[in-house]
Amino acid sequence: MYNLLKGKRGIIFGALDSNSIAWKVAERAHEEGATFVLTNAPIAMRMGTINELAEKTGSQVIPADATSMEDIENLVEKSVEILGGKIDFVLHSIGMSLNVRKGKHYTESNYDFTHKGFDISALSFHRVMNVLYKKEAMSEWGSIVALTYMAAQRVFPDYNDMADNKAYLESIARSFGYFFGRDHKVRVNTISQSPTMTTAGSGVKGFDGFINYAEKMSPLGNATALECADYTISLFSDLTKKVTLQNLFHDGGFSNMGVSTAVMSEFTDEK
Ligand SMILES: NC(=O)c1ccc[n+]([C@@H]2O[C@H](COP(=O)([O-])OP(=O)(O)OC[C@H]3O[C@@H](n4cnc5c(N)ncnc54)[C@H](O)[C@@H]3O)[C@@H](O)[C@H]2O)c1
Numbered sequence: 356m357y358n359l360l361k362g363k364r365g366i367i368f369g370a371l372d373s374n375s376i377a378w379k380v381a382e383r384a385h386e387e388g389a390t391f392v393l394t395n396a397p398i399a400m401r402m403g404t405i406n407e408l409a410e411k412t413g414s415q416v417i418p419a420d421a422t423s424m425e426d427i428e429n430l431v432e433k434s435v436e437i438l439g440g441k442i443d444f445v446l447h448s449i450g451m452s453l454n455v456r457k458g459k460h461y462t463e464s465n466y467d468f469t470h471k472g473f474d475i476s477a478l479s480f481h482r483v484m485n486v487l488y489k490k491e492a493m494s495e496w497g498s499i500v501a502l503t504y505m506a507a508q509r510v511f512p513d514y515n516d517m518a519d520n521k522a523y524l525e526s527i528a529r530s531f532g533y534f535f536g537r538d539h540k541v542r543v544n545t546i547s548q549s550p551t552m553t554t555a556g557s558g559v560k561g562f563d564g565f566i567n568y569a570e571k572m573s574p575l576g577n578a579t580a581l582e583c584a585d586y587t588i589s590l591f592s593d594l595t596k597k598v599t600l601q602n603l604f605h606d607g608g609f610s611n612m613g614v615s616t617a618v619m620s621e622f623t624d625e626k
Pocket residue numbers: 368369370371372374375376377395396399419420421422447448449450451475502503504547548549550551552553554555556557
């Protein structure tokens with residue numbers, strides 16, 4: 356380990372179980388010397404195993420529904436208190452589509468579901484930054500990261516309305532990131548991660564086939580959750596101070612591929 360986050364304080368959203376990307380980020384942040392608060396929706400406290408992670412990393416858990424301003428305000432106030440100072444890093448690792456969950460096809464969206472999914476998956480990022488900004492809770496040269504997926508730029512039919520949510524999320528990173536950089540010297544980025552076997556990931560129809568396809572298309576293969584955590588740690592560290600307003604692909608090269616020989620071989624006659 357490199358002590359990359361020694362003395363830094365953070366808030367980590369979205370660790371549900373040991374498959375969660377946020378879980379790996381918490382483990383890596385702990386190894387790198389950070390202290391942090393873990394948070395998730397109240398319902399996730401019952402479904403997941405976040406307390407196990409809290410124990411392992413010496414962290415406190417503060418429940419917060421990311422769609423509630425009141426919950427986020429309480430979370431930020433308490434975190435500063437518990438950690439003993441301003442926040443150096445924040446991970447937004449939250450995503451949920453009710454249309455996906457309830458099997459609603461994109462062309463037949465239930466708009467109540469769409470609103471709710473948008474609020475959870477995209478607007479929550481604005482809410483979190485709004486509270487951090489208003490309360491001046493971020494340290495200078497702090498770093499805020501949200502996780503996203505390439506369906507924000509390209510068509511992946513079964514990703515449903517999460518594609519639209521991710522496009523909005525990435526735009527918020529740029530728009531809020533401008534004000535956060537200008538006023539508080541805080542950087543804001545999104546990491547666009549490979550498909551990864553987690554609770555949120557496996558909710559997408561045909562996810563197995565899709566992971567295999569992405570693996571065959573990517574010169575370096577799919578990026579794992581642990582590799583995503585490593586990349587996230589680098590963005591929280593002081594080694595990336597002038598990286599901001601970026602959507603950073605962490606996908607083994609997938610996003611710049613047209614076709615690979617491995618995929619082509621499935622479609623050629625001579626087998
Ligand atoms: N798994 C993938 O293939 C993949 C690929 C690219 C990006 N991502 C993104 O990574 C992030 C983390 O997802 P994951 O794959 O680790 O799955 P996950 O299911 O482990 O994490 C999603 C988290 O969102 C939380 N959440 C849902 N509603 C919430 C609410 N109202 N308030 C607060 N938290 C709430 C869940 O409790 C859960 O902890 C998401 O933004 C996801 O879209 C995932």
